[in-house]
Amino acid sequence: MCSTRFLIRAAIISFCILFANAANEQQDSESKLKTSVSVQGLVRHRYATVQISSLIENPSNESQETNITIHIPENAFVSYATLEVDGEVIRSQVQERKVVQQQYQLAVGTGATASQVSAARDANAFLISVNAGAKSNTLFNVTYEELLVRRKGRYEMTISVDPKLEMEYFKVDLEIKENKNFTFVNVPPFSSTLTPDDLDHTVQNEEVNIEYLEDAGHCKISYFKEANADGKVKSPGPFVLRYDVDREGKQGEILLLDGHFVHFLSAEKEKYNPAVFPKHAIFVLDSSASMWGSKLKQLQVAMSQILRQLSRQDVFSIVTFGNKATEWYMQGLQPSLGKGVYAVNRRNVADAMDFISRMQATGGTNIQAGLRRALYLAAKYRNIPLIPGVSEGANYTTPRPEAKKEVETLLMFLSDGIPTAGEIRLSKLLKSVHFVNTNVKASIFALAFGPTANYGFLRRMALQNYGFSRRIYESSDTAIQLQSFFQEITSPLLKNVTFTYLDNKVNFSSLTLREFPILFSGSEVVVAGKLNDDFEPEDQDDELIGSFSAQGTVLRVSNNITVPTEAIITANKTQVPTRKRRRYGVLEKIWAQLTIRQLLDNYLIEDFGDESTENKESDAADSQKLEDNNQQRALELALKYGFVTPLTSLIMVSEKKPLVVINSENLENDLKQPDQIHFSDKAVPPMLSPMSIQHAALYNKSTPSEKFEWLSTLLAENDSVTFIKPNGEEITRTVKIPSEEVDETLNECVFKSEDDTEKTGNCRPLLSCPSSQVPTFDEYFRRHCDFDSTTLAVCCLKS
Template identity: 30%
Template sequence: MLLHTNVSNRYAKTLITSKVKNLNTKAQETTFSIVTPEKAFISGFTMEIDGKTYEAYVKEKEEAKKTYDEAVASGIGAAHVAVSARDSNRFTVSVNIEPQSKATFYLRYEELLVRKTGKYELVLNINPGQPVKNLVVEVNIIESRPLKFVKVPSLRTDILIVNDTTAIVTFKPDVVRQKLLTSILGGKEDDGLSGQFIVQYDVARDPLGGEVLVDGGYFVHFFAPEDLPSLNKQILFVLDTSGSMGGRKIQQLKEAMNSILDELKHVNVSYRETPSWRLVAFPEEEQSSQYPKILPDSFPASAENIKKAKEVVEMLRSGGGTDIQKGLEVALKVVNKYFDPKGNQPIIVFLTDGQPTEGTPESITSTITDHNKYKVPIFALSFGSGADKAFLQKISLKNDGFARHIYEAADASLQLRNFYQEISSPLLTNVTFKYVNKVKNVTRTYFPILFNGTELCAAGITDVGFQPTLIEALGRRGPITLEPKVYQSTGSLERLWAYLTVKQLLEARQVAKDKESITEKALAIAVKYSFVTDITSLIVVKPNATSALDLEDASEHPTFMNLNRSFLTSAGSSGYGPYRFGGYTRSRLTGFRRISKVTRISAAALPPTTQAPSWIQKVLNNNETISVNARNYTLGLNEQFGEGNECSNSVDNSTGHCTLIHECPKVHNYLTDLETYKKYFCEQKSYAGVCCPSTP
């Protein structure tokens, strides 16, 4: 099986190739199902069956349903694939395979990579269902600007730096390697590798005005300034403590808030530069009697106040209903009381796990938007499957923010902390790209806020005489004007422009009163470029079968949470097999295997028995090495060497043997920090090891 991705100017095009062969004496049905990234558009699907090619095509959703119904009535095999209202991203198609016949599936999807915390991240789902002879992942990165770094966290891969703007990442684990990785990730060796292959990179950029790339009558402007001071900020946390937040949820919320408070403490440079914050827990009447004297309206994040804030967090208890409007109104009252256009930048972070028990989503959205007279960004976090994600997305978009889903899992507190890190350092507000002349069909040009480590992007079609424009914004020291630089793009920009235009039109459609005109614009571009979206469907014509299929929300049937699946028996050494990519290939043949939980292939995801101590993540270099005695060593989390040479510097002063760190979990409690670890360090086959005592 093959996963092949080309990334050009942050725009990724992925082709997934899957082959199966029916070794049975009877025709069998096989199902090809994959999970694509949330922001990606499927842009093509082809099946090759018995030498015949079946190409899918995109139509407007209602027209596609009509075409499908007509095909069914006439006896032609067909399927239509449509995005459901839940913004789903699972692609599934079934087809009959004749005895001894082969089938090849080709799925293509596209996405603009989003920059977070100083890096772009490409995620590819790998889940073949069993060890396979030929597993190949190849990622080609070709940027117009020099690459700062390219890395694959915690995996041994081949990274070829062709030149300063081009790199090739390949991952070709043989069967033995696949079984080893599966075992390390806590799965069963015979179930095959299940996880996410992640490539991270960043580019060197103009430190201020950004880069304008031009090619073939299109332009794209990337803007991510690096040398600007952060704005002072006032952060208001509006937290749901209703009855449904009981148990593990409220505990994870407390853990995340304590970590966030620690980060606030570390940015205390001076009183003026110290962020202020306020906690609103709703239903507040259940909490207010416990902490009114401890928690004033808003206060600086000094060490003493952080200590008091943690006391407040510890007092939080779950109970009562979900009065979302009241919680947000309290936060906005604090903003209005202290708002100063030259002072701290207000930011509201709002988390809930349920639906409102007071008011309707429409009335709450309207009321909060009206009360938000200073247009403070509201970032809504939906926690678990019970939250109304569509409502939270709408209230965020109407209030210059965005929504994010927090999955109810063991790492929920980590998800919350990671989200906070994305928005913890605002650089600019009221960012405006001043594109007016010699351009047309320009995407969004106004952005209410820019955070450090992220990137803003505008694209459009150029006319003769096009010149890049200035960027105007408000910074720490007041209004600023920045001038970009122009570069010739290394690749075409047309599909990037089309993707970004459709994405932004669909967002605007969610909150618009008149949806018809926006829908027409988005539909015309989506059909032209074969994008499967909320308003388009993919028609798949198939031989000898008829079925109607939808793209589904992968979280409704989570590929990454113990989903049981069966699959077609391997075709041996021919290269054809039951390949699944973030989904499954299924047949009605007798016998099936249970697939293990899919996990993210990174050091943070390793089970406790094979994991390095957590503090190591904080001292890793950019190339995933650790520095000891003026040398850099790889951890070898994907290796299994067993006992090495004898050593005498074990934690109990007994004679031991040098092993990789994750192979000696009994010493992890002793390795509390880097300096302590150095005392027990040893080199194990050029990797960072530890002297593992022979005593139990």
């Protein structure tokens, strides 16, 4: 009986506990923040204006803080933001970046609440912190604008929402308005990674509705996902919109509005050139120790597919670089410097794939050696005399019958880090590469692989050498990303594309870039400018405004540029979003964006004077003046049109609420070292096996780096460097002066000198070795050794 009563009481208590827990869970659920996201966008003549709205409801009796991550496309400018809370609407202003920084510091200094929103780890992601008051609704809107870029025969627009964000609903409404008919409009199925059928535009997302309207080139796209009774909605993945338009005639599409014009010219084989230019594809691949593991495997998979995509009319070369550069030679052939150029056929491709499959990740990152060797290959194949300063051989003029001067040299450079061997000073390295490329004029396409790559440095190098850069993300689709990039540059269709406009029709000083060294099939170039005040295109149909010319494989393309009636467009009545500030026409916005971006690019391209020039001070002063002019003009345009750029910030000010600042990527960071760097060394017993420095904070100090200047970029704040072996084991070594004299008879070590001869010394702390013995990074690579379990040491020659 007692047992029965005990069981009944236990059951009642358990039921009460379960009921209480369920009630608490329901109460917690009801008090959680509720977030809903809607996206509204308008694409007008390739120019996209997108507003992302986040509604945050706080049903709790207490205030709660939440973070919202806004993802902005790389080519977009944030232009407007509002924060609506407690009945107050806080609107944004765009101001000069350094002025905003001063205001922020002043607010902090006076004790006022202040928060600054800067780019997160992803340079295009902005983290917004919102403190939602009790029983309140908070609405945050951010607007960005971008000119869509045509690649691989399509325009692409991507909308990304934080995949971790739980939402009540997710809504997307887009509208496209073009002057020409669509050839296709496609929203592929949601996926966080690229898929092999990336170019298949017939696979549609069944959850997305596309409505084609009666007028040409006009459609609406909509998507809505609401949480069901079971839980929240999470972002299904990036929302990707792809489309293209009809292209009639050979002059491209020209549009006029409000005193501005925009000229689009796309590259299509059937219109301008029946065949693409043959190319010399040079793959310059990082094989340093930091590529060990999945990175190298993904690269090997991608290269096996890329090599299969080469055309029979092409030739190709492969250069890998670690501590030094290695040129691939066919099996059975005697290696000879500069002869590693091979025709595309089944045997050569198979041999190259075998070489790629046997690549090993070891050594440092000698970017200079890799690029110099590649440019030497290009010059020798095309019979172009090498310029002074190239160490790998002298100038030569002996003709080679198989060489082709008309071949296009495309250099695909991939690295996951920064230079740690050879020339490690980034500004000097940029000068060196540009100087060696003076005659060859190879297009260098720089791929920044993973988060440790210095994208700013690689972007600058590509801009200075007729190419462009791209980030390659380390994920399951890395190989597909690399293949997709190569598809963009595989078909060089036209070169030396030049646009000329009549002085009496167009304001010449307002023109954006109008000379393009190379145009790939499926791509597009855009030129914009201002019309002269007295130019009235309505007075005459098909009025001549200019011409363009380009070189094809068979003949030279030349066409007049006229203004047809349909080119004159009227102002757009639909605005996204509505806002109380001056509206500028869509063509004027395109012109402003192109101009700002090209001015900022010019800042990165400008050389700081040739070291061989006698009048260095004059050159440096002229260059600095040009840089200042580029920055000042870019700043003025960014302030006028309200764009957040590396020179401006978006600020939201309220007497009641915090000061909020949104910044773009910092232009000055382009040549600074990143927060993570990698290097490694040869495995020479008894030294450490191949390894890499990881997460080493940048820390400049007078000691010990005043003795070893190259050491300043490697030290963490506690004067330590952390190594990671290939097996994952971490080793930390500290730069310190030994407490007692080192016994010369102990710790004997052996290393190989630069001429590959063995030398004997003593393994001792770095700071106890004369700096003259270890003057460079390269010398340290050859000599590092184990002294004890805590000290950074080198093999020092006996005194």
